[in-house]
Amino acid sequence: GENVEQHPSTLSVQEGDSAVIKCTYSDSASNYFPWYKQELGKRPQLIIDIRSNVGEKKDQRIAVTLNKTAKHFSLHITETQPEDSAVYLCAARGGGTGNQFYFGTGTSLTVIP
Amino acid sequence: DGGITQSPKYLFRKEGQNVTLSCEQNLNHDAMYWYRQDPGQGLRLIYYSQIVNDFQKGDIAEGYSVSREKKESFPLTVTSAQKNPTAFYLCASSRLGLETQYFGPGTRLLVL
Numbered sequence: 174g175e176n177v178e179q180h181p182s183t184l185s186v187q188e189g190d191s192a193v194i195k196c197t198y199s200d201s202a203s204n205y206f207p208w209y210k211q212e213l214g215k216r217p218q219l220i221i222d223i224r225s226n227v228g229e230k231k232d233q234r235i236a237v238t239l240n241k242t243a244k245h246f247s248l249h250i251t252e253t254q255p256e257d258s259a260v261y262l263c264a265a266r267g268g269g270t271g272n273q274f275y276f277g278t279g280t281s282l283t284v285i286p
Numbered sequence: 287d288g289g290i291t292q293s294p295k296y297l298f299r300k301e302g303q304n305v306t307l308s309c310e311q312n313l314n315h316d317a318m319y320w321y322r323q324d325p326g327q328g329l330r331l332i333y334y335s336q337i338v339n340d341f342q343k344g345d346i347a348e349g350y351s352v353s354r355e356k357k358e359s360f361p362l363t364v365t366s367a368q369k370n371p372t373a374f375y376l377c378a379s380s381r382l383g384l385e386t387q388y389f390g391p392g393t394r395l396l397v398l
Contacts, residue, residue, distance in 0.1 A: 174345075179328070207386045216376065216389040217329075262328060272317050272336055272382055273344070276328040 175200040175267045179277025186253050187285050194261055194280045197245040202268020203275075206246045208237060209262040211279070217262055221248070253284045289313040292377050292390035299364065299371060300398050307362045307393045309377030316382045318360035322346060323374040323392075335360055336382060364395065372397050 209217035321329040331344030349368025378387040
């Protein structure tokens, strides 16, 4: 099955700086990669996603890049704000027929005012 | 994701007891999923279902059971065989195909 690794596990940045979180996956057939933001005790919320036929996608301060050859995808947050502090989860949808998603272990982002 | 509800918000289990977590969705999604989240770990898949009356085991199905009698409902039972059930349980649903999952608010299960 698919294996998703996420780095770093914790990340602290100064307000206004950029943050980058990287995930690697093992199954070259994986075809869909969402990113979720999860605040403490709350449900994960989708913030951006990318499909395997696209290399980059942006939404205001958030962007995701995908490198299919290297099998990794990254989340980029620019001009970070304290409200960006949360756990960020990456996921990959496996290439089989099971519609199964595989999640990374999460990155705890702290934005220091 | 407001169309997915989970109950209860907190659940306490005694030793040897089976407990059932509820998950309902009104999004007309075909697929439903149960995940377990432990501190410092990501989401681990327990069971998922793509169609009524059919479901598949995920990576950590031992000690859990599910049913899918209706499209809208996918309850999870934590059996006494699950020796370490304390965790945050998340239900999710999605359309089939390249569609993302939307999560319910979660149930926190604690052992007395």
